[in-house]
Amino acid sequence: MNQSMVKKELRESLYESKGLWMIAAVSVILTALCVLATTIREASAFSQTDVLQYAIKAVLFLTLMVCMVLGASSFVAEREENTLESLLLTPISKLQLTLSKYVGSLLIGFVLLLVSVPYILAISAGSGLTASALFITFFCGLLTLLAFTGIAVMLSVLLESTKASILTSVLILLVLTFPAFLKGTLKLSAVGRFFLSIDPIACCFNLMEKMLVDQVSVFSLMQYVLPLLVFAAIGIALLVWGSGKVSLKGEK
Amino acid sequence: MKKIISMFAAVLLFVCSAVPAFAAQAPGEVSVVINSPTAVEDKPVYENNLDITVTNTTDHTLNNLVCYLSIVDVDRGFSYNVDEFGPNAYQTHSITSLAAGESASVVIPVKVTYVGQFKFLISVVNPDTGATPTSNALSVHMIATSHLNNTLVLAVSITVSLVIIVGVFLLMNRRKQLGKQK
Numbered sequence: 001m002n003q004s005m006v007k008k009e010l011r012e013s014l015y016e017s018k019g020l021w022m023i024a025a026v027s028v029i030l031t032a033l034c035v036l037a038t039t040i041r042e043a044s045a046f047s048q049t050d051v052l053q054y055a056i057k058a059v060l061f062l063t064l065m066v067c068m069v070l071g072a073s074s075f076v077a078e079r080e081e082n083t084l085e086s087l088l089l090t091p092i093s094k095l096q097l098t099l100s101k102y103v104g105s106l107l108i109g110f111v112l113l114l115v116s117v118p119y120i121l122a123i124s125a126g127s128g129l130t131a132s133a134l135f136i137t138f139f140c141g142l143l144t145l146l147a148f149t150g151i152a153v154m155l156s157v158l159l160e161s162t163k164a165s166i167l168t169s170v171l172i173l174l175v176l177t178f179p180a181f182l183k184g185t186l187k188l189s190a191v192g193r194f195f196l197s198i199d200p201i202a203c204c205f206n207l208m209e210k211m212l213v214d215q216v217s218v219f220s221l222m223q224y225v226l227p228l229l230v231f232a233a234i235g236i237a238l239l240v241w242g243s244g245k246v247s248l249k250g251e252k
Numbered sequence: 253m254k255k256i257i258s259m260f261a262a263v264l265l266f267v268c269s270a271v272p273a274f275a276a277q278a279p280g281e282v283s284v285v286i287n288s289p290t291a292v293e294d295k296p297v298y299e300n301n302l303d304i305t306v307t308n309t310t311d312h313t314l315n316n317l318v319c320y321l322s323i324v325d326v327d328r329g330f331s332y333n334v335d336e337f338g339p340n341a342y343q344t345h346s347i348t349s350l351a352a353g354e355s356a357s358v359v360i361p362v363k364v365t366y367v368g369q370f371k372f373l374i375s376v377v378n379p380d381t382g383a384t385p386t387s388n389a390l391s392v393h394m395i396a397t398s399h400l401n402n403t404l405v406l407a408v409s410i411t412v413s414l415v416i417i418v419g420v421f422l423l424m425n426r427r428k429q430l431g432k433q434k
Contacts, residue, residue, distance in 0.1 A: 020420045020423060020424065021420060023416060023420070024413075024416050024417050024420045027412055027413040027416045027417070028413050028417070030409065030412075030413070031409040031410055031412070031413040034405050034406065034408075034409035035406065035409065035410075037400070037405070038400065038402035038405050038406055039402075046366070046367075047296050047365060047366065047367045047396055047397075048396070048397075048398050048399060048400045049296070049365070050365065050366075051400055115412070115416065118408050118409075118412045119405075119408065119409055119412065121408070122401070122404050122405045122407075122408035122409065123400065123405055125401050125404055126398045126399070126401060127397070127398040128398070213296075213297055213365060214297065
């Protein structure tokens with residue numbers, strides 16, 4: 001992978017694509033959630049473990065949203081600004097170019113996960129769950145980042161407008177998040193149980209609950225870890241496949 | 253005189269026809285008792301089965317009785333949706349048929365993750381009459397193993413976001429100045 005390309009993509013993600021402001025916005029949202037959790041009466045019913053779970057879920061969701069938006073606009077933005085041609089004329093292969101953009105978006109996601117560390121440390125202080133919480137945040141966060149960012153970059157290669165690419169990426173995230181919020185008897189139905197067993201976000205939530213509430217070791221929870229690993233592999237495979245489709249399609 | 257008698261007759265007729273309706277809503281068709289546990293004081297996560305005995309105190313068979321759990325948060329003034337306590341808890345438990353004088357056992361599993369003072373109540377609905385007798389309240393006191401340090405969380409969260417916002421402003425300004433110099 002070309003290091004100067006990665007630096008260029010990171011610079012563009014931070015400055016041109018408003019990545020810095022997205023990081024600031026995520027920190028403000030997390031602060032607002034912390035203020036709500038500590039000041040409203042209803043939140044006093046939650047144990048410290050519950051608040052910690054909600055915080056990790058918020059971190060994961062916000063990080064994925066930001067990285068999917070950045071990834072989904074990576075190629076279409078170049079195409080719309082007529083800079084893709086010059087990139088394709090460089091000696092860098094299409095795969096290297098795609099991986100550079102992918103890593104550029106991933107690094108922003110990693111920065112966001114690092115930004116969440118002080119929040120998780122503060123919320124988990126005194127509970128004995130700090131190590132587990134950080135492990136879950138980074139383990140689930142990185143695996144889902146690898147997958148969803150790969151899908152987003154692939155979509156930016158295939159689709160012709162930024163709007164379509166971002167909307168499709170966000171829709172995929174929402175569709176895959178939906179089963180995790182199934183309630184009541186839907187969870188017990190055969191269809192519900194099947195989706196909950198393969199859905200990566202549901203697996204993240206179940207892993208979190210088992211490790212934080214029931215304090216089970218991660219090595220006993222392979223039924224939740226394997227779908228995450230498979231999903232990450234699928235995301236990267238789609239990215240590599242999509243890299244072969246990089247073209248000037250859509251340019252005038 | 254005729255008017256007084258006709259009025260008394262009308263009232264008597266009303267009372268006689270109303271007796272079945274009022275009697276149908278009278279409590280005490282069934283007695284509901286939570287046998288165990290008798291009280292709970294523990295830390296989350298608390299898992300146990302509530303053993304309940306439902307006894308038919310009437311002189312006829314009761315059919316299709318429906319048993320369910322409700323939870324009152326005494327301190328906060330809330331009642332909770334029971335599907336917070338495990339996938340089985342939100343389902344009602346049915347007693348198909350209960351002969352006069354007989355008792356039936358019902359087991360409801362609970363998993364408590366909240367902290368505070370609660371009252372667990374078991375109600376039994378008779379869909380035919382609408383009677384809904386309720387059990388004795390089970391006192392549940394869940395003690396927090398650790399507490400959220402609200403001051404620390406507020407201080408850290410506000411500080412981090414301020415540092416990041418100021419840092420972003422400084423970086424963007426520096427970049428603008430570098431751009432102008434070029």
